[in-house]
Amino acid sequence: MTLVQVFDPPMCCSTGVCGPSVDPQLVRFAADLDWLAQQGVAVERYNLAQQPAAFAADGEVRAALEADEDVLPLVKVDGGVRCTKSYPSRDELAAWAGLEAPEASIFSDAVAELVAIGAAVASNCEPCFRYHYDRARKLGVSLDDMWAAVTLAQNVKDTPAQAVSQLAERYLRREAAPAQKPSGGGCCD
Numbered sequence: 001m002t003l004v005q006v007f008d009p010p011m012c013c014s015t016g017v018c019g020p021s022v023d024p025q026l027v028r029f030a031a032d033l034d035w036l037a038q039q040g041v042a043v044e045r046y047n048l049a050q051q052p053a054a055f056a057a058d059g060e061v062r063a064a065l066e067a068d069e070d071v072l073p074l075v076k077v078d079g080g081v082r083c084t085k086s087y088p089s090r091d092e093l094a095a096w097a098g099l100e101a102p103e104a105s106i107f108s109d110a111v112a113e114l115v116a117i118g119a120a121v122a123s124n125c126e127p128c129f130r131y132h133y134d135r136a137r138k139l140g141v142s143l144d145d146m147w148a149a150v151t152l153a154q155n156v157k158d159t160p161a162q163a164v165s166q167l168a169e170r171y172l173r174r175e176a177a178p179a180q181k182p183s184g185g186g187c188c189d
Helices: 024-038 052-057 059-067 090-096 109-122 126-138 143-172
Strands: 003-008 042-047 074-077 080-084
Touching (some): 024 042, 052 059
Parallel strands (some): 003 042
Antiparallel strands (some): 074 080
């Protein structure tokens, strides 16, 4: 069985996929590693901030860090260094593991930023929107595409609000009847 080992730079968690400003490259790479594992490849991932002993125990990794402190991330396949200073693509990982090339993914950095813009709108997070707007512009995402993401997110966000408003209207526009206390089982009892 092929073994892929990833030695990450110091990150806040095991994948770096957390917090308000997630790097889309880390999201892509985490998905690529999950895909590898689903194909039967053994995957081990080490974070310098959380598992420094793994870095010290591997002679090649330790030597690479001593020669260049900016060498991370470092990827080894079956004990040999295959990649340093960047995360490899799924195609590269597949080739190194002796797997068929996977179908091309449409989930690019630009698509990730559109998703993040939509999530920022849906969660009412102004700093998140500004951050992902700037990243999307740097990636060449058009204003029309960003507007489409915002519109879709707003529609998804508004649908449940409209449904509960319609429910309230149905209840409150009934013929005048004496107010009755709920008989239990409600959310505010």
